[in-house]
Amino acid sequence: MENKSPLRVHNVRLVDGVSDAAVPDAVLEADADGRITFAGPAGEAPPASRDIPAIDGQGGTLLPGFFDCHVHLGLPSNRSVVEQALTTGDVMRMIQTTHRLRETLESGITSARDLGALPAAYRDAVAGGQLAGPRLQVAVGIISHTGGHADATLPSGLHLDFDFCVLADDVREVRLAARRMLRDGADVIKVCTSGGISSATDDPDDEDLLDEEVAAVVDEARRHRGRPVAAHAQGRAGILAAIRGGVRSVEHGFGIDDRGCDLLGERGAFLVPTLATVFRPLERSKTSPWHYEKKRRWNEFTKKNIAAAIERKVSIAAGTDAGITPHGHNLAELSHLVELGMSPMDAIRAGTVHSARLLEVDDRLGTLRPGMLADLVICAGDPVRDITLLSAPENIVVVAQQGVVRKNTLPTEATGETFVAQHILEGHHD
């Protein structure tokens, strides 16, 4: 990140992403590079210095900045992509995307992986400090075969020419599609190995790319700085095809069974169950009949499968499919994981350290330990006791990236004078 700052946080309970227990009265300090130099009990902390901006966390909980490993920041969550395509011009779409980045960051997400419909320039603008948002990894587009999950031909026959939907029907074409994504700046290649609940003409149990096609994309990504592949895979057959082909993460994984869980473990791959899509209230009047029927059929079944995967200790990273689900409420995903049997501390780890492992940034992000970057949040109250606290963005009272405070809604009397001066000096928003 272009922006970095020293920072000291005190009067907080520390959940560092590693330890099983929280530190009740803790201090965290980061140096001028925004790198953590101390995180631990207040009694062992270095003395406070006037030169370091300080935040009194007022007894809240200090946690690592959270990850959302499956978002679509370029897609609106309050209307369909079809409506967006028909009604929204490029400039307005860009303004709305910019707004979503900020909203996502302020909900506690300091890093995100966008799995389709976000140009790489957003990633670069965030990294360059021109745009407030989560640090980004992007897939740019989504690859499927004709008639598959990424085929934007509507049941009417109208074809929506979405540049992020790429159709490829043999090994040569999938390699070409992957190369185009890489040319456009993809950090990760997104493929579909199954149909989807939200696509009109296919089904989660439909298979999408063939084994040799998945393997070709995985190879193409590997040949380019070892980039990973993420697979949209909902039904059992698609899940197994994705893992066999060597993807790093199975997205959704609704139909996962014991075989899929074991195979994930053997290959060291991750499951990103996007439970926000499953727990989203299903309103018959607002849902197309085909979509309503598929969701109804899949939701209960999915909860059982994901609960079993949690019990089998599959590596799970947090992802919401925001864009399909509402933006800016990303941490509700952790509550859904807890509802399906995960402990609150493990859910926090799924959203921090395990996600950082999936994104291969765990050497600098995902935990609050000396040497790591000070991407952090303060949550009012104790989310280890009540994980639902994280779901409400208003409880996320402080968000910082590499020591730079991006959000602070603590009452002003609690924020030190030096901090306020620094905040204004650096021209940060709000």
Ligand SMILES: [Zn+2]
């Ligand atoms: Zn998605």
